[in-house]
Amino acid sequence: MVLLLQYTLIFASVLLLVALGGCVSEHSGVINLGLEGIMVMGALGGALVMRFVPYSSATAGFGERILMFLLVFLASVALGMLFSMLLAVASVSFKADQTIVGTAMNLLGTALATVVVKSMNTAINPNDHSSEISYIEPKKAFLSNIGKFELNWFVVVAVVMLVICFIMLYKTRFGLRLRACGEHPQAADSVGINVYKMRYLGVLISGFLGGLGGITYITAGVSVWKFENGVAGFGFLALAVMIFGAWHPFKIAGAAVLFGMFRALGNVYNGIGFLKDLKIPSAVYLMLPYIVSLIVLAFTSKNSKAPKAEGIPYDKGQR
Amino acid sequence: MKQKTPLLRNSGLQTLISSLFCIILGLLIGYLALLVINAEGAWTAITNVIKNYMTYPTAPARMKYLGTTLAKTAPLLMCSLSVLFAYKAGLFNIGVAGQYTLGAAASLFCALNLGLPWYVCLLAAIVIGAISAAICGALRAFCNVNVVISGIMLNWISLYSTNVLLQTVKESTGKDTIRLVKQHADSILPTLGMDKWFSNNQYVTIGIPIAILVAVLVWVILEKTKLGYELKATGNNLNAAKYCGMKENSNIILTMIISGALAGLGAALYYLSDIEPWNVNSSSVPGMGFNGIAAAFLGGLSPIGSIFSSYFIQHITLGGGYVDLSHYCAQISDLISAMIIYLCGFVLFFKTFINGRLDKHEEKRAHKAQALEAAQNTEGGKK
Numbered sequence: 001m002v003l004l005l006q007y008t009l010i011f012a013s014v015l016l017l018v019a020l021g022g023c024v025s026e027h028s029g030v031i032n033l034g035l036e037g038i039m040v041m042g043a044l045g046g047a048l049v050m051r052f053v054p055y056s057s058a059t060a061g062f063g064e065r066i067l068m069f070l071l072v073f074l075a076s077v078a079l080g081m082l083f084s085m086l087l088a089v090a091s092v093s094f095k096a097d098q099t100i101v102g103t104a105m106n107l108l109g110t111a112l113a114t115v116v117v118k119s120m121n122t123a124i125n126p127n128d129h130s131s132e133i134s135y136i137e138p139k140k141a142f143l144s145n146i147g148k149f150e151l152n153w154f155v156v157v158a159v160v161m162l163v164i165c166f167i168m169l170y171k172t173r174f175g176l177r178l179r180a181c182g183e184h185p186q187a188a189d190s191v192g193i194n195v196y197k198m199r200y201l202g203v204l205i206s207g208f209l210g211g212l213g214g215i216t217y218i219t220a221g222v223s224v225w226k227f228e229n230g231v232a233g234f235g236f237l238a239l240a241v242m243i244f245g246a247w248h249p250f251k252i253a254g255a256a257v258l259f260g261m262f263r264a265l266g267n268v269y270n271g272i273g274f275l276k277d278l279k280i281p282s283a284v285y286l287m288l289p290y291i292v293s294l295i296v297l298a299f300t301s302k303n304s305k306a307p308k309a310e311g312i313p314y315d316k317g318q319r
Numbered sequence: 320m321k322q323k324t325p326l327l328r329n330s331g332l333q334t335l336i337s338s339l340f341c342i343i344l345g346l347l348i349g350y351l352a353l354l355v356i357n358a359e360g361a362w363t364a365i366t367n368v369i370k371n372y373m374t375y376p377t378a379p380a381r382m383k384y385l386g387t388t389l390a391k392t393a394p395l396l397m398c399s400l401s402v403l404f405a406y407k408a409g410l411f412n413i414g415v416a417g418q419y420t421l422g423a424a425a426s427l428f429c430a431l432n433l434g435l436p437w438y439v440c441l442l443a444a445i446v447i448g449a450i451s452a453a454i455c456g457a458l459r460a461f462c463n464v465n466v467v468i469s470g471i472m473l474n475w476i477s478l479y480s481t482n483v484l485l486q487t488v489k490e491s492t493g494k495d496t497i498r499l500v501k502q503h504a505d506s507i508l509p510t511l512g513m514d515k516w517f518s519n520n521q522y523v524t525i526g527i528p529i530a531i532l533v534a535v536l537v538w539v540i541l542e543k544t545k546l547g548y549e550l551k552a553t554g555n556n557l558n559a560a561k562y563c564g565m566k567e568n569s570n571i572i573l574t575m576i577i578s579g580a581l582a583g584l585g586a587a588l589y590y591l592s593d594i595e596p597w598n599v600n601s602s603s604v605p606g607m608g609f610n611g612i613a614a615a616f617l618g619g620l621s622p623i624g625s626i627f628s629s630y631f632i633q634h635i636t637l638g639g640g641y642v643d644l645s646h647y648c649a650q651i652s653d654l655i656s657a658m659i660i661y662l663c664g665f666v667l668f669f670k671t672f673i674n675g676r677l678d679k680h681e682e683k684r685a686h687k688a689q690a691l692e693a694a695q696n697t698e699g700g701k702k
Contacts, residue, residue: 033467086661096664099411099467100616104661107609111653118648119356126645228650229602236471243468283479290472297469298462 002148003268004261010220012253012260013158014213018238019245019252020165021209026247027169028202029182029195031311033102034087035210036235037109038080040227042211043218044113045079046072047225050135057140068141069153072215080211081204083109088203092196095313110230117227136223154216161209166249178202182307185314195314213238221267233290237263240293246305262289327673334619337669338628341617341662349655357646364642368652371638379518386517388630388637390592393530394419396629397585398611400537403620405466405578407541409554410571414455414470416608417477418448418579422586423597423605424481427496430506430591431488437506441587448583449576451477456575460568466575474604482599495596508591526588531626533581538622540577550574582608606653610636613656616663632656 018035025032032038049071055064086105090096114131121128142153169175180188181198189195217234218225241259245252266285269275326332346365353361367374372384398415405412412418422444429440451473458464488496499507508524517523541547553560553570561567585607590597614632618624639652 090661090664094665094668096668101661101664103411103413103467103609103612104657104664107613107653107657108661111650111657114650115352115356115648115654118650119646122646122648123356129644129648131648232603233471233475236468239465239468240472243465281483283483287476287479290475294458294464294469294472294476297464297472298458301463301465304463 001272003271004264006149006151007221007264007267008257008261009155010152010216010260011263012256013152013155014217014220014234015238015241015259015263016158016253016256017154017161017209017216018213018235019242019256020161020249021206021213022239022242023245023247023249023252024165024169024178024209025202025206026242026307026310027179027182028199029185029307029309029312029314030087030091030199030203031098031102032084032087032203032206032210033099033239034084034105034109034235035102035206035213035238036231036233037105037107038083038207038210039214039217039231039235040109040113041083042076042080042214043225043231044116044214044227045075045077045211046215047133047135047218049075050138051133053138055138055141057137060141065141068138072138072142073157073212076211076215077208078211080209080214081207084203084207084210088200091313092199092203095315098311098313106230106235110227113227113230130226131228132224132226134224135219139219139223142219152216152219154212154219157212158216161212162249162253165209169249179307181314182309185309189314189316199314210235237289237293240297243304243306244293244296244300246300247307248305259289259293262292327677330670331619333670333673334621334624334666337666338617338619338624338663340669341659341666342631344662345655345659348658349651352654353642353647353651360643360646364647364651367641367643368635368638368655371634371641374641382516383518383520384637386514386520386523387594388633389517389527390520390522390524390594391589391637392630392633393526394585394589394607395610395614395633396530396534396625397581397588398608399614399618399625399629400534400622401578401581401585402612402615403618403622403625404537404541404581405574406615406620407547407554408550408570408574409557410456410459410466410574410578412452412455412470412575412578412582413467413608413612414452414473415578415582415611416604416606417470417474418451418582419586419608419611420474420477420481420604421451422448422583423590424477424484425583426587426590427488427597428484430499431497431502434503435506437508437591440506440591441508441584444583444587445580446583448586449580452575452579452582453572455579456572459575460571474608478601478604481597482601485597485599489599490596494598494600496599498596499591499593506591507593508588522592522594524588524592526592529584530588533584534622534626537581541622546573582611585611606636610656613660613663616666617659619666632659 022032022035053071055068087101090101091098117131117133121130144151177193178198181195185195217231241255242252245255269285350365353364372381372388375381398419401415402412425447426440426444429435429443455466455469455473458469459466485496490497508526510524514521514523549565549570553565553567557567610632614625614629618628635655636652639649642651
């Protein structure tokens, strides 16, 4: 049961971070379907730091652990934001179709990460053609054991981000302006808000959070990541969480815990007596989060609270 | 006065130019990536990607691998038709990959487990693809669920259920399904002697002509029938279509059914040629569906354009296998096709840019003509 709680929390954190990213971006008026690609790039950034920064858990003090954590954090965020610029430039400045660009980013993220990791592995060892990075030791820098419970520091980060996002969106001038750009950009422009700048910022923030979500995902329970696999549709699950959470940070958090639990069941059902006795094939548990999200979406999409102007490129000259 | 329309005004030509532009830029970025990885062999690597089967020295070998490329183009063409058909009606069918996966499940299961002839297997794949897409369409029509998100969810559900279903027809050792040729050769698509033209490449089947015929059929449906007109109208403006008395909900579902059927057919054309077995441990849906998205947009969303763009995408995807694997990896082709999709997002911008320039040009000319006329008139007044 401790294990179930642990996995639920970590997967919920991933979904929460990424869904908050999607939420901020949509409040600014840009649908971010490229979250999956952003996650992969964020994961790549963090994994590369863990691969190349020397670290040994046996000798490391608290200071070194914090340093490692910060480096991983910064690398993920930086790559996530850099990659999200692809969406910002295309959809804000060039008014490109956000669905096509987002889809392209997802494919591009996985392809780019695979090419980078494979060529890196091959360059180090000519016989190594895998797309894997392993980070067993450095990962321990940001894991703390509380009794049997293993706390990943990124869970704490997710909670902090939740609070920051809520305050930013609903208690600051910036948040009000950002949301105005997603609801009625013409009105926002008429009172002197730079819609393009706001949308750029919205997408960049989603890159920041998406990158964090990516690194959290690949440190959840595993210590080796095969980049060919991308992030298994988690970017889209996060979008489902966001819709279920009605574009509101705290409701999103609730939805993330629910979805996180269904995902966690796939990892731990073998350890839970009655679930093991049911002898359901493991594929069913793997499918569970996706099935649940379909059902949930079917019931919650009708009265959508989506920002009114999302997905529509803003054109100054338009009436 | 007869006015000549500039050649650049032609929308087809604009599409062609922008597609070529996307390809060149995409290849350039691929080349840059190769340069970064290892500068020395980058040029050979990118030319090998572009050459694909032309890297073989002898003509028979080239013909043989041209056959393989064509055989793999047929399912890709189906996927791209599936994407563009739905897109014409305003639906982005990213679930094409899942419908394709289910098509693979149905065709292989019918062939290996039930021992049915090829045309029944083909039909089964079409039906299951259509059903799965219909779920997506119904969710969109009645519950307002975003098709992209429901499509992705169905992709993963389809993948895991396919893996479970095909466990029953797996080789006793290994992770692949049994080859059709060993188990039930009647399920393999007939070649009608076409394999002879391609150095006895047994994978060259009637799949290729079927695919081209379907492309023409899709063009006819979209351009020459009432159904096609209604679908496009629904895609252009849902509310206007509703106002004109079109049944927008059933149109959405019907579009998805046809789109899914095309994807399912694509999978059948691939797996029933026995070109590759299904790996029951697959951890992601086949790339065919996503490449279909690239091909659809690269082909300017035209069924005929898709024939060429599908071939091109498949050509460079297979070409990726010919790079020097001691330095590079085959995924460089995925990178190039992903880049091409990304650039396709800019096509609309490119077109408005060209049209804007042409408008300005024309306006200037009109102004000049007016000024000239006015000047002549005043001169006439002085007389």
